[in-house]
Amino acid sequence: MSNAEKKNTQSYLERLKQQALSQENYGGAIKYDQANMQLYDCPECAAPRAPGDGLTVCAYCGFKFMTVKLSDGIHIKKEN
Template sequence: MSDQDKKPLSFIEKMKLKAQQQVSYGGEAKQENAKVDVADCPNCGAGRAKQDGITHCAYCGFEFIRVKLDDGINIKKEDNSHDK
């Protein structure tokens, strides 16, 4: 073996090797076809984006989702503790 084969890598060569070996944090990007998530209002036919939390049609007021709040861990329907 010659002396050139045993020569240590320079700082620049080490950085180039690291750059070639690194992977992105999120992993490889997934290839998906483009799409649009929309739904029509069953009452008036107006289009709307499918989003969580949208409960009423912006055009006719039709109620898509009925939300009923009840007692939770931190939020209560009626809390009178601050009145005392």
């Protein structure tokens, strides 16, 4: 390879590197957030419960986090 070809190749690589460094992300600037988990503890036994699980009863002690009562609605009718 001659010096001219080496110089051309190096300049091409340098231009690619420069272009990669100067281009912006498609979604804009990257936001860095602290990782976290939202856990709620059972008031009876202090066992953790994730809010996204949809649990209504503690798996360890049986404490009821919420009680659901159905009432007459448009599509759901309570049964007597």
